[in-house]
Amino acid sequence: MSHTKPDxxxxxxxxLLLRRFYTAAFADPLIGPFFTQIAGTDLEVHLxxxxxxxxxxxxxTADYHRNAFAPHAALHAVEPLxxxxxxxxxxxxxxTVDGLHLGPNAERAKAQGERIAMALLRRLSGRDADTSGTGPGFVPLAAVELRAAA
Known part of the structure; x- marks a missing residue:
């Protein structure tokens, strides 16, 4: 009997998804220090x-009236993102999404994450930021390879 993942x-x-994601992000050698050392993120406050x-x-269904750009700009000022x-x-x-969920909302969450990452990168780096996925950095490509390997 096969068990499919819920959306x-x-x-x-x-x-649960965000707890699992931030556990991985905090432990990641590349991006973890932005959360743990530079921002000193308290997950229970942030979550x-x-x-x-x-x-x-x-x-x-939720109210969110904060400026999502401001904390990223503050980090970028200390250590360029x-x-x-x-x-x-x-x-x-x-x-993280693929590990827990499958369905239209999961796909939307992944697409939205990519859009947000690209928008933040463009805004922080200026108009000439390479968000094509072909240059030496931005990796929707890695996510695609990751999905293909699953």
């Missing part, structure tokens, strides 16, 4: 806010 269906799923963000993005950093974020996001 992301609400806040409880997002909470309800980011869950609100994703609940609004996917289901339009590069295409490689955003690419790694996308790769981990795809792997």
């Amino acid at each position: 992301i269906s609400g806040r409880d799923d997002l909470d 309800p806010r980011i869950t609100d963000f994703w609940e609004r993005a996917l289901f339009r 590069t295409a490689a950093h955003f690419g790694r974020w996308v790769q981990l996001w795809h792997a």
